[in-house]
Amino acid sequence: xxxxxxxxxxxxxxxxxxxxxxxxxxxxxxxxxxxxxxxxxxxxxxxxxxxxxxxxxxxxxxxxxxxxxxxxxxxxxxxxxxxxxxxxxxxxxxxxxxxxxxxxxxxxxxxxxxxxxxxxxxxxxxxxxxxxxxxxxxxxxxxxxxxxxxxxxxxxxxxxxxxxxxxxxxxxxxxxxxxxxxxxxxxxxxxxxxxxxxxxxxxxxxxxxxxxxxxxxxxxxxxxxxxxxxxxxxxxxxxxxxxxxxxxxxxxxxxxxxxxxxxxxxxxxxxxxxxxxxxxxxxxxxxxxxxxxxxxxxxxxxxxxxxxxxxxxxxxxxxxx
Amino acid sequence: xxxxxxxxxxxxxxxxxxxxxxxxxxxxxxxxxxxxxxxxxxxxxxxxxxxxxxxxxxxxxxxxxxxxxxxxxxxxxxxxxxxxxxxxxxxxxxxxxxxxxxxxxxxxxxxxxxxxxxxxxxxxxxxxxxxxxxxxxxxxxxxxxxxxxxxxxxxxxxxxxxxxxxxxxxxxxxxxxxxxxxxxxxxxxxxxxxxxxxxxxxxxxxxxxxxxxxxxxxxxxxxxxxxxxxxxxxxxxxxxxxxxxxxxxxxxxxxxxxxxxxxxxxxxxxxxxxxxxxxxxxxxxxxxxxxxxxxxxxxxxxxxxxxxxxxxxxxxxxxxxxxxxxxxxxxxxxxxxxxxxxxxxxxxxxxxxxxxxxxxxxxxxxxxxxxxxxxxxxxxxxxxxxxxxxxxxxxxxxxxxxxxxxxxxxxxxxxxxxxxxxxxxxxxxxxxxxxxxxxxxxxxxxxxxxxxxxxxxxxxxxxxxxxxxxxxxxxxxxxxxxxxxxxxxxxxxxxxxxxxxxxxxxxxxxxxxxxxxxxxxxxxxxxxxxxxxxxxxxxxxxxxxxxxxxxxxxxxxxxxxxxxxxxxxxxxxxxxxxxxxxxxxxxxxxxxxxxxxxxxxxxxxxxxxxxxxxxxxxxxxxxxxxxxxxxxxxxxxxxxxxxxxxxxxxxxxx
Numbered sequence: 001x002x003x004x005x006x007x008x009x010x011x012x013x014x015x016x017x018x019x020x021x022x023x024x025x026x027x028x029x030x031x032x033x034x035x036x037x038x039x040x041x042x043x044x045x046x047x048x049x050x051x052x053x054x055x056x057x058x059x060x061x062x063x064x065x066x067x068x069x070x071x072x073x074x075x076x077x078x079x080x081x082x083x084x085x086x087x088x089x090x091x092x093x094x095x096x097x098x099x100x101x102x103x104x105x106x107x108x109x110x111x112x113x114x115x116x117x118x119x120x121x122x123x124x125x126x127x128x129x130x131x132x133x134x135x136x137x138x139x140x141x142x143x144x145x146x147x148x149x150x151x152x153x154x155x156x157x158x159x160x161x162x163x164x165x166x167x168x169x170x171x172x173x174x175x176x177x178x179x180x181x182x183x184x185x186x187x188x189x190x191x192x193x194x195x196x197x198x199x200x201x202x203x204x205x206x207x208x209x210x211x212x213x214x215x216x217x218x219x220x221x222x223x224x225x226x227x228x229x230x231x232x233x234x235x236x237x238x239x240x241x242x243x244x245x246x247x248x249x250x251x252x253x254x255x256x257x258x259x260x261x262x263x264x265x266x267x268x269x270x271x272x273x274x275x276x277x278x279x280x281x282x283x284x285x286x287x288x289x290x291x292x293x294x295x296x297x298x299x300x301x302x303x304x305x306x307x308x309x310x311x312x313x314x315x316x317x318x319x320x321x
Numbered sequence: 322x323x324x325x326x327x328x329x330x331x332x333x334x335x336x337x338x339x340x341x342x343x344x345x346x347x348x349x350x351x352x353x354x355x356x357x358x359x360x361x362x363x364x365x366x367x368x369x370x371x372x373x374x375x376x377x378x379x380x381x382x383x384x385x386x387x388x389x390x391x392x393x394x395x396x397x398x399x400x401x402x403x404x405x406x407x408x409x410x411x412x413x414x415x416x417x418x419x420x421x422x423x424x425x426x427x428x429x430x431x432x433x434x435x436x437x438x439x440x441x442x443x444x445x446x447x448x449x450x451x452x453x454x455x456x457x458x459x460x461x462x463x464x465x466x467x468x469x470x471x472x473x474x475x476x477x478x479x480x481x482x483x484x485x486x487x488x489x490x491x492x493x494x495x496x497x498x499x500x501x502x503x504x505x506x507x508x509x510x511x512x513x514x515x516x517x518x519x520x521x522x523x524x525x526x527x528x529x530x531x532x533x534x535x536x537x538x539x540x541x542x543x544x545x546x547x548x549x550x551x552x553x554x555x556x557x558x559x560x561x562x563x564x565x566x567x568x569x570x571x572x573x574x575x576x577x578x579x580x581x582x583x584x585x586x587x588x589x590x591x592x593x594x595x596x597x598x599x600x601x602x603x604x605x606x607x608x609x610x611x612x613x614x615x616x617x618x619x620x621x622x623x624x625x626x627x628x629x630x631x632x633x634x635x636x637x638x639x640x641x642x643x644x645x646x647x648x649x650x651x652x653x654x655x656x657x658x659x660x661x662x663x664x665x666x667x668x669x670x671x672x673x674x675x676x677x678x679x680x681x682x683x684x685x686x687x688x689x690x691x692x693x694x695x696x697x698x699x700x701x702x703x704x705x706x707x708x709x710x711x712x713x714x715x716x717x718x719x720x721x722x723x724x725x726x727x728x729x730x731x732x733x734x735x736x737x738x739x740x741x742x743x744x745x746x747x748x749x750x751x752x753x754x755x756x757x758x759x760x761x762x763x764x765x766x767x768x769x770x771x772x773x774x775x776x777x778x779x780x781x782x783x784x785x786x787x788x789x790x791x792x793x794x795x796x797x798x799x800x801x802x803x804x805x806x807x808x809x810x811x812x813x814x815x816x817x818x819x820x821x822x823x824x825x826x827x828x829x830x831x832x833x834x835x836x837x838x839x840x841x842x843x844x845x846x847x848x849x850x851x852x853x854x855x856x857x858x859x860x861x862x863x864x865x866x867x868x869x870x871x872x873x874x875x876x877x878x879x880x881x882x883x884x885x886x887x888x889x890x891x892x893x894x895x896x897x898x899x900x901x902x903x904x905x906x907x908x909x910x911x912x913x914x915x916x917x918x919x920x921x922x923x924x925x926x927x928x929x930x931x932x933x934x935x936x937x938x939x940x941x942x943x944x945x946x947x948x949x950x951x952x953x954x955x956x957x958x959x960x961x962x963x964x965x966x967x968x969x970x971x972x973x974x975x
Contacts, residue, residue, distance in 0.1 A: 083666070
């Protein structure tokens with residue numbers, strides 16, 4: 001999935017504010033760094049040369065050096081002033097971010113698990129709510145309020161091109177908000193070390209024009225389509241018979257477990273296993289047959305199936321659009 | 322090498338010369354006994370410190386090798402060199418080793434060697450406790466590495482955030498060994514802090530008033546006080562972690578009313594001052610090296626001391642900047658932003674004072690000074706990224722990304738390892754009697770400096786491109802591939818440089834040029850005695866007349882009409898007798914009799930280790946393990962007839 005993943009490529013007002021503060025801070029710090037090094041270089045060039053044999057210069061003992069003292073005091077005053085500027089800029093940016101309007105916001109609830117993301121779209125009508133995993137679709141131009149929860153250990157939610165990160169902590173609920181102003185796919189990743197597969201815990205934020213988003217949401221709300229007769233129908237039976245149904249839910253079927261990601265519309269997602277694989281039939285087969293090969297330590301067990309059964313199962317999963 | 326022409330050292334040497342009968346008696350009194358038993362019962366601060374330095378350097382190399390394997394794994398995307406399990410152990414062991422087994426202990430080890438020499442005395446305070454601190458440090462560190470080589474190294478990060486480190490998500494004994502090792506090494510640090518504080522306050526040479534203490538000793542004194550306040554916090558954290566894991570308490574379990582964020586507060590209340598515990602000794606090294614190679618006293622001594630103290634205070638007010646992403650109240654965050662940024666001011670004071678000193682100096686570009694100049698470049702850059710991290714909005718973007726990895730290595734390697742290498746070249750002739758090769762030293766420096774920047778500068782960019790830290794692999798095509806490869810090449814250069822350093826250090830032991838007492842023509846007291854120093858450090862205790870006693874003694878004498886006192890007489894040569902002085906103005910106060918070598922600190926350390934290792938498996942180890950500790954401690958403190966007799970005879974002396 002082609003996606004953006006860069007602090008310095010902001011595509012929303014939150015990341016934009018931070019970017020502006022970054023440019024200011026970089027300029028000030030760069031200036032100070034250059035000034036200090038320049039002073040050091042000048043000192044090295046103008047100072048005399050000596051060695052262990054030359055007698056130490058004790059002329060300054062007990063005598064103040066007014067010239068040096070004034071220079072140091074001036075340098076100190078200048079650095080303090082610049083620091084105060086940066087502190088003020090930082091606090092103002094913080095305030096601006098906190099005051100960002102969230103009128104008419106889309107509400108999401110993200111729950112982090114070892115090592116995948118559960119996303120619940122919370123609508124005023126309970127029946128309109130739906131669940132997806134590892135992929136968040138949002139309409140452009142509309143603020144999004146994300147409620148963050150952790151199911152097991154501490155994780156951190158981070159989409160650099162849209163907003164800064166926030167931790168998900170067991171026993172606590174936090175929120176963050178962002179807005180995507182341009183259509184595109186923005187990559188995000190867990191930023192807090194959360195165990196064995198912390199490295200492979202990515203997700204994507206897909207920002208669509210509002211109409212396209214509405215169409216997507218409507219499709220997500222509907223239960224899984226009935227598979228056509230033939231291998232896909234047999235694939236559903238295999239799903240229900242095997243260990244798959246112990247962990248996954250597919251709305252509209254008897255599978256209702258919540259341990260693993262909800263698969264109701266899994267074929268509509270771009271990637272598998274929290275961004276580890278692209279969502280192709282071959283990768284899906286590899287993943288089902290031996291997840292430990294791809295994500296060692298993941299909680300998904302290997303599923304032994306004959307190649308016919310595997311084809312049927314993957315054929316069925318492909319119908320979950 | 323010949324003695325420097327002005328040879329100030331000789332001016333202080335009118336005590337019993339080396340070779341005289343009294344000098345021989347002093348050497349015999351202060352020497353550790355021979356043989357294996359003697360080795361285990363040594364209490365001479367130089368012997369303990371040499372072991373301590375070699376041990377911590379061994380851990381430095383071990384931690385560096387772990388990092389090297391990590392860099393190889395990350396050199397290209399999707400690498401299968403090491404899997405997640407081993408990688409997570411690698412970075413946990415790397416962080417734990419560098420923070421707990423290298424950075425603070427090596428500073429304390431160097432201090433234990435130098436402090437009595439710089440202050441003009443014969444030993445550190447509490448020499449047996451000092452030996453005990455070394456042994457528990459050694460055993461704690463070995464414990465961690467033994468379990469690592471048995472395949473059970475801790476794997477939840479050196480910060481061990483709960484609940485990941487708790488009993489539910491890290492079953493097995495890995496984290497228990499980690500937690501106990503922390504308690505161990507921090508106990509050692511606490512003990513050493515007490516040794517340092519007492520030594521600086523009570524055992525200075527007469528005349529070394531508070532405003533004449535070498536800046537290095539000031540830095541270590543301030544560091545020791547910080548240790549007293551910071552370390553108990555992490556010891557509390559690691560102890561409650563192990564009770565959570567071992568006996569089912571729920572300090573950190575949110576399901577039972579505990580709090581996962583409590584761990585972070587306790588940990589970072591130690592963890593941020595920890596950075597300054599590493600950084601302040603580095604500043605001390607710099608303040609010792611610069612005057613010597615600039616051939617003039619430090620500019621702004623008082624400002625430097627005040628800056629050290631201010632840094633120590635502020636260091637305790639900014640731990641929350643590790644937790645901005647946790648979602649804490651807004652006003653609190655603004656306070657911690659301000660505190661985190663303002664700590665740059667005392668650091669700036671020091672940097673400006675050093676530049677002012679260099680500005681009017683006569684410079685000698687020997688290897689120690691090169692490392693100091695490398696320090697300037699790297700530390701100032703690391704300080705700038707630190708200011709970025711102190712800002713809440715910026716931190717929320719770069720926190721827990723490779724930007725932070727870059728920042729902390731710039732600050733810690735720039736702020737501590739570069740000065741430490743400089744210090745090593747600077748004091749090596751004092752410890753061994755021989756100089757290290759200047760040519761190899763330059764290679765060592767340039768390879769380290771270039772390799773360091775090649776390895777760590779790209780990490781800033783990786784962080785900005787969204788690469789989180791502590792990942793064992795990454796996918797191709799995210800824009801991280803080239804930068805990671807470059808960083809790995811830098812790591813190879815660093816490894817070559819450290820290897821070169823080791824070759825230089827070992828080769829110079831036999832082949833280095835003879836150093837003489839004062840090869841750099843320095844001004845502080847450690848250069849007044851022979852290289853290496855005799856067991857008693859000084860055959861006659863010097864009297865101090867200025868901040869650079871060796872530079873100022875001749876001057877002070879010339880200004881007086883009658884010759885000034887240069888030495889203290891009257892200390893016994895046949896017992897370990899020391900002169901204690903008053904805290905403020907260092908007037909002679911007491912004659913103190915110091916203890917002889919004894920095996921009991923070693924035995925006590927073994928008993929304590931037994932208890933701690935046992936407690937990883939059963940809480941009952943705390944009960945039964947305390948019995949051998951009690952026996953060992955009783956034997957340690959049992960008054961011996963010979964020592965009592967000496968005390969009595971001393972009391973009878975006028």
